[in-house]
Amino acid sequence: MAVDKPEILLIGQPKPVIVGGLEPFAAVHKLAEAKDQDAFIADVAPRIRGIAVAYTANKIDGAFLSRFPKIEIVSSFGVGYDHVDAKWAGGHGIVVTNTPDVLNEEVADTALGLLLCTVREFPQAERYLRAGKWPQGGYRLTPATLRDRTVGMVGMGRIGKAIARRLEAFGVPVVYHSRNPQAGVSYKYYPKLIDMARDVDTLMVIVPGGAATKNLIDAEVLKALGPNGILINMARGSVVDEPALIKALKERTIMSAGLDVFVNEPQVPPELIEMDHVVLFPHLGSGSVATRRAMDQLVVDNLKSWFSGKGPLTPVPETPYPSKKPA
Ligand code: 8YV
DSSP, rough: OOOOOOOOEEEEEOOOOHHHTTTTTSEEEEGGGGGGGGHHHHHGGGEEEEEEHHHHHHHHEEHTTTOTTTTOEEEEESSSOOTBHHHHHHHTOOOOEEEOOOTTTHHHHHHHHHHHHHOOOHHHHHHHHHTOOOOGGOOOSSSSSTTTTEEEEEOOSSSHHHHHHHHHHTTEEEEOOOOSOOOOSSSSEEEEHHHHHHHEEEEEOOOOOOOOGGTTTOHHHHHHHHHHEEEEEOOOOBBHHHHHHHHHHHTTTTSSEEOOOOOOOOOOOHHHHSSSSSEOOOOOTOOOHHHHHHHHHHHHHHHHHTTTOOSSSSBBSEEEEEEOOOO
């Protein structure tokens, strides 16, 4: 007797690696191609056993997941999964997976690129050249240098460690703040973020998004960072109090910021766009063809492993596998 293929809802762009990887073993319903998405979901929901989320912007909360009575697994693209209510899923026996590790080095490369661009004003200098200003005189000597800076890492997870390794190679002292000290990490640990902000002049933010880290970098932290302060955000827009950051930049409470992420992406506050002393990236931390392909593949591999009865490859901590049975 032929075994029915599991039915999977694909949310977000139907990328070739994901669609091509899923179709041999699953019936894939592509939400992005539906004219009426709500009616489409209502139609397929009773049969859906897995959801693939191809982009981190889609909100997958309890209300949404309750529409799928047979849902077993949500396989989400990206290491960050603040768009998925994993706690709710865990409480309802649904496994959530993300795509960790395969992007560590790429995001760490981008973090160093953004840091250097911000400290040494490389994008501004390039704009200067293109505007034909070089013949009138060289680009200004930058007030900031990486040579005398200490980087305070806000977060020391897998990507944080990859960034810190690079900073060490650059000869830049590293210290860190996270909820708990990390085993096997020898950099100085600060239990309080405000104390670290006071002691360093550069903050590199690389913590998970979500309620626990919302507005962690607030006006007080920025003030403690001080007038030579440079903030780099590689995490989520929500980790930084954006209006407080804009105010601090306008009033030069801090010197500059390099931002890969924003509260309301892809919308960027016009106040930031207008400022010449910030560097703004369109959330491209992991954005190379090779790394995005590896992330797409891990979205597929989690579902493939699950539906062949082998369990998920990279479940998030809120939905451990095998699940912890109540005592
Ligand atoms: C992606 C990311 O750029 O993995 C993440 O959490 O933020 C990045 O790798 C992002 O997922 C694109 O939406």
